[in-house]
Amino acid sequence: MKVQFKGKIAKESAYNSDNEDALSCSPTKGVAVISDGASESFDAKNWSTILVNRYQMNQDFNARWLKITINSYKRKFNSQELNWSRQAAYNRGSYASLLGVVEVNPTKSLDVFSIGDSLAVLLRNNQLVDTFPYKNSVEFNQHPELVSTIFSNNSYLFEDNFFEKHRVSWPIDVNTTVLLMTDALGAWSLRNNEKKNEVWTTLSNVKHKKDLLEIVEYERQEKTMRVDDSTLIVLTF
C-alpha cells in the first residue's frame, strides 16, 4: 500500500482546528482509516480521533472492541463536573462514521469495513469498479448509522447480517487506486459519476493539499458540494 495523498479541509476556514474528521494511514501495516465526526455531537472531534487510532491498532471491530473504545472516550470526562448544557450534550453522546481498509497480502485483496456514510471507491486504471457502502448519490440523503459513544445506540452491531452488510473484499493489483472520503466529497463524486462527468481521474490525481482545497473551494462556491469537513485518502498498490 502506498499513500499518494491524505488530507482534510475544514468546513469553516476560520475554524480549521475544529475539523471533526480524523484519518490515519500506516502503509507498512497496510491499514488506512477515516472517521467523520457528526456535527451535532458533544465531542465529535475527539471521538473520531479515538476511533481511527483504535482501528489502526486493531481492525477486529466487534462489541468488545467498541466497549473498550467508548471507555477511552469516557475517561476524558467527569460528567458530574460539567455544567448543565455540557452535561446534557455529553449525555446525548458523540457520533462518527468509521471507514477502514486493510491490505491482505496473501490474497492480494483489500478488506473494507464501513459504518456510516463515508465512501470507499475502487478504481482500476482510473475507471470505476465499485463503491462501498453506497452505490448511488441519493443514499447520502438518508440518516446514516453512526458509531456512538452510547453503547446501546449501536444497535446495528446485533443484527444477524452485520458483517455481510458492513464488510466487502476488493481484489487489488498495480493498476488499482482506492479512494476513501467523507460524505460531502462522496455525495459530490457519485452525483458527478451519475452525470457521466469525469470525477475519478480528478480525485485520483490529488497529490497535495492545495489540489484538494482547489476542488472543494470551487465546488462549494458553485453550490455543488455541501459545506462540510472534507477528507480524502488516495491509495495505490
Place this chain on the structure above:
Amino acid sequence: MYEKAITRSNPSAFLFLIDQSGSMADKMPSEKAKSQYVADVLNRTLYELVIRCTRNDGVRDYFHVGVLCYNGTGVFNGFQGELNSSIMQPLSKIEANPLRVEDRLKKVSDGAGGYIQETIKFPVWFEPTADGGTPMCAALLKAAEEITLWCDNPANADSFPPTILHITDGESTDGDPEEIAKQLRQISTSDGPILLFNLHVSSVQAEPISYLSSENALPDEYAKLLFRMSSPLPQQLVTYAQDKISSITTESKGFVFNADDISIVDFLDIGTRAAQLR
C-alpha cells in the same frame, strides 16, 4: 434560496413572537393554561437549541435568538435579567443566563429492559404571563425592526435568513396585521426572504389544521388571515417535517390552526429545523 449552511461565520436567527394576552390564561383541553404550556414548550425549545450547539469547548453561536412578547402592556423583551439588554442574543449568552436551573426527574432506560429515574438539570428562561389585549400589529412591527437590524448587519448579510415563530390565540386588537406581515416577509438576506410561521393555540377540543397549501379548507376569515400571513416551508424543512406529518408537501405553509399540545411541540421543533447545522 435557503441553501446557506449555518456556521459561526454565517449564523442564523430565530425570533419567537409570543401572544401573552388575557385569553392565554384559558385552559387547554389538557387542563393546563395556554400561557403555561407555551412557556414550557418554549423553554424546552431553547434548551434543545442550546444542546444542539454545545460542544466540549463551549456553546457555539450558530444562532442568535430573541423572544418578543405582546399583551395589554405593549410589546416587550421576553427575556429578563442579563438577556434584557437587547432582543437578539447569541446562543452562548442565552446558555449562560437562564432565570434559574431546576432539577427535574426523567425516566431513562436502565439498559436491562426497565426504567430508572434520573435527575436532570433544566434551565428556565421564560415565565408565563396573560394580560389584556392582543396588539399583534405593534408586535409584528417591532419584530420587523429587530429582524431588519439583524439582516442589515454586514456579518449576517449572507446568512440563512431568520425564522420568526409566532404563537397567538386570538385576533389582533390593534388593526389588520396582514400588510405588516407581508412587509415583514420581504426582509431578506442574500440567501432569501425571512420565514414567518404562525400558530394559533386552541382552548377548545377541535381537530388541528396544519401546514395546508390552500386557504379553502379553513373554517373562518381569521384562520385564512393567519394562513396568508405565513411563509411557505423551504424544501429541507419539508423533508424534515414529512417524518412527523406525512401530509406536508412542497406547497405547504408554516401555519397551524386550533393547535393542541402535540402540534405546538411539533411546530416549534419543525420551525427550528428550518436551519440545519452542518
